Amino acid sequence: MRALAMALAVALVGPRTASAQGTTVTVPVPATQAGRGAGDRADAAADEDGRASGRLTEAALAGAASAVGAAAPGPPEPTPADVQAAAGMRVYLMTIGQGDVVWERFGHNALWIQDPARGTDVAYNWGMFDFAQPNFLGRFLTGDTKYWMEGFDARAMVDHYARNENRTVVAQELNLTAEQKARLRAYVEWNAREANKFYRYDYYRDNCSTRVRDAIDLAVGGALRRAIGGAPTGTSYRSHTRRLVAGSAATYTGIQLALGRPADAPIDAWEESFVPMRLMEHVRRVRVPTAGGAPQPLVLRTDTLYAARREAELASAPSYVIGYALAGLAIGALLLVLGRAGAAGRRGADAGFGVVAGLWTLIVGLAGTALLLAGTVTKHVFMGRNGNLLAVSPLGLVLFIVLLLAVGYRQPAPRMRWRGRAAKLAALLAVLTVLGAIITLLPRVGQESTELFALLVPVHLALWWALRPATGVTRPRSAA
Structure with a gap:
């Protein structure tokens, strides 16, 4: 342990x-x-x-x-x-x-x-x-x-x-x-x-x-x-x-x-x-x-x-669901604001969205890859059969690369194409995350990861929503 x-x-x-x-x-x-x-x-x-x-x-x-x-x-x-x-x-x-x-x-x-x-x-x-x-x-x-x-x-x-x-x-x-x-x-x-x-x-x-x-x-x-x-x-x-x-x-x-x-x-x-x-x-x-x-x-x-002069050992773990949920909502709100503003053509917001979303997906992708390897090719028995892989998976690395391309292009057409591809990947990640949250709550099937999904669900839903094609907004202007 x-x-x-x-x-x-x-x-x-x-x-x-x-x-x-x-x-x-x-x-x-x-x-x-x-x-x-x-x-x-x-x-x-x-x-x-x-x-x-x-x-x-x-x-x-x-x-x-x-x-x-x-x-x-x-x-x-x-x-x-x-x-x-x-x-x-x-x-x-x-x-x-x-x-x-x-x-x-x-x-x-x-x-x-x-x-x-x-x-x-x-x-x-x-x-x-x-x-x-x-x-x-x-x-x-x-x-x-x-x-x-x-x-x-x-x-x-x-x-x-x-x-x-x-x-x-x-x-x-x-x-x-x-x-x-x-x-x-x-x-x-x-x-x-x-x-x-x-x-x-x-x-x-x-x-x-x-x-x-x-x-x-x-x-x-x-x-x-x-x-x-x-x-x-x-x-x-x-x-x-x-x-x-x-x-x-x-x-x-x-x-x-x-x-x-x-x-x-x-x-x-x-x-x-x-x-x-x-x-x-x-x-x-x-x-x-x-x-x-x-x-x-x-x-x-x-x-x-x-006899040590310190706090007594906890008899049971406190629940941090509310804290994780609030953190997820805060990160999700930031992604939504920056993402929708960036879709409306505000370059500063677009760059900010790229930084936040890129950092998040990079962390998710690297952590997911580590989880996958730990559960399949190592002797860490208790890291296997991990339902968290539905939300934290190598898919994050793919999304990270696509996001870099979406933010990196200066021409409107390729930017919109890559943004659309990123939106589809984000939608898949969001669906898998919601599925993982549901499975977590099922007896005999799920695992005790409620706190993590309280964090991950709002972030991944917000990421998908922020990348969706905007309607009724000004399309990005060409830098030329």
Whole structure:
């Protein structure tokens, strides 16, 4: 999910990483790589939450064999000695709340393992990636970005999110048996090996939070999935995305445009746990079998390590239909005024219409081409079957070229011919847009794009009307 926001952020709001835009980011020192310099690590990698600019996979850890690096042998089973050594361990689900930057709005999490016997205090983070990876941009655009997991000094991580980013940090101690703790530690240490740590990121189905969820589920023998899998939530991937990026107009619009019908499918509590804050809520209510067999709460206690001074996370997304409709009416009115004045022979108005209409159709055409490619030739599953293509399509590029010809000719006859052709294309675009708006409202067929069509319908109708042949007006004068 965050990857999608960051995908748009790369295009709309440039990435903020350890080296981008002059921003320096303090990355916690990895507890598993104490010999490396902190500066080298900060330049080499960015954690998913604050430093990243893309979040994009597809294989969940349904068990050890399907975990990261499935081609490699799975994690070893803990021995009796391992179980005995794990008895004094404490395991926490660390959840980091929302931040200021677009991709920080989705939260973050990690598995925190304290082992007094070993003297280690490690937070395992599945949200790592590196801009210097070979073909990073190509992988990013096609939905094939490689992420990895790594262990960090837990206290340094908490301090970073609290002091540097003013984000809430909550630690939930998990009620695990010694055997479950040993199994979890064996898994994360196996997963942290170079051969096993990489995975292909999917912003909804395989992200930092789902990896943490699956690791916990592995430790408790599938009890977490049995408890929350299939539990209805009344939410979808889109509904969570909308509420989490609400307030950022450009990103909100871009994500609404990019997501297709698959993002509107209802999701259960297991799937909803791709949002770290929702996983935190779900584990709080789960009861799992213990050594004695009696079900006990999965969470022993919850500690808020830092409470951020910021607005609370929205429970649901507000509706922006009226705002989008007003924006559409304003742009449409401008096109009508300039277009009809230009048709009456006012050269200044004609030039103004050409600029506004040309810019609009260029944006529509480029965005439509990107949507078409994303839904057909990439691994961005949730951008497929996108009804927005009816209104935002490559047809906009054709209309853009025809508009340039209509405005560019100085002689009346060719200007009128090209203007007529532009009017026909605009009429087709308007009809498709209205059709898309109708389909959007149909149950089981449409997708949640009402706000976008509230913007697009008045603009495309106005564009067509402005290009229609004028009656009872003076025809354009020849410049000769």
